[in-house]
Amino acid sequence: xIVMTQSxxxxxxxxxxxxxxxxxxxxxxxxxxxxxxxxxGQAPRLLxxxxxxxxxxxxxxxxxxxxxxxxxxxxRSLQSEDFGxxxxxxxxxxxxxxxxxxxxxxxxx
Amino acid sequence: xxxxxxxxxxxxxxxxxxKVSCTASGGTFSRHTISWLRQAPGQGLEWMGRITPVxxxxxxxxxxxxxxxxxxxxxTSTVYLQLTGLTSDDxxxxxxxxxxxxxxxxxxxxxxxxxx
Numbered sequence: 001x002i003v004m005t006q007s008x009x010x011x012x013x014x015x016x017x018x019x020x021x022x023x024x025x026x027x028x029x030x031x032x033x034x035x036x037x038x039x040x041g042q043a044p045r046l047l048x049x050x051x052x053x054x055x056x057x058x059x060x061x062x063x064x065x066x067x068x069x070x071x072x073x074x075x076r077s078l079q080s081e082d083f084g085x086x087x088x089x090x091x092x093x094x095x096x097x098x099x100x101x102x103x104x105x106x107x108x109x
Numbered sequence: 110x111x112x113x114x115x116x117x118x119x120x121x122x123x124x125x126x127x128k129v130s131c132t133a134s135g136g137t138f139s140r141h142t143i144s145w146l147r148q149a150p151g152q153g154l155e156w157m158g159r160i161t162p163v164x165x166x167x168x169x170x171x172x173x174x175x176x177x178x179x180x181x182x183x184x185t186s187t188v189y190l191q192l193t194g195l196t197s198d199d200x201x202x203x204x205x206x207x208x209x210x211x212x213x214x215x216x217x218x219x220x221x222x223x224x225x
């Protein structure tokens with residue numbers, strides 16, 4: 001079983017600053033990685049898939065990078081609407097395997 | 110543009126079962142893979158299983174293998190999640206979401222509360 005570990009647990013950021021979130025896999029997953037944003041009372045929203053491809057409608061200030069076991073999500077010039085919990089997720093189509101990190105909370109500094 | 114709409118909140122007794130629905134609009138329903146996930150209060154996300162209606166055969170996470178059934182009704186573009194043997198640990202928001210390569214879009218979520 002592949003376990004995903006995110007760091008830090010909480011990130012305090014001022015609006016306009018850059019935020020970098022990390023995600024590590026216990027073994028190589030290539031680029032089978034997605035990132036999500038979740039706000040209270042809402043379903044998660046897909047931001048990034050295949051480690052670095054922005055989903056439809058996602059602003060260019062969100063970027064993903066990495067491969068193998070180390071990944072990062074960078075939010076350039078954080079906006080007020082970007083605060084929330086961010087999850088990374090490993091996916092494999094066959095055999096089906098999906099594993100989420102425990103989340104990083106991005107809060108206002 | 111696919112949209113997923115889920116059934117409403119449920120309150121269940123321990124030991125009972127629940128069946129949650131997820132109806133798709135837009136796109137070609139039978140070829141989409143739909144997964145079910147859940148999120149316990151204040152906790153992270155957990156994948157439960159998936160189905161591609163045209164293939165009929167569902168896949169389940171090992172943790173839920175004995176208690177979950179996922180089915181699809183192509184005539185109504187609806188996918189169902191049935192979970193049996195409910196305990197308080199099953200209290201969670203249940204989501205459906207389209208696969209693959211990341212879950213998108215998601216349903217709005219269905220709160221299932223298990224309480225005596």
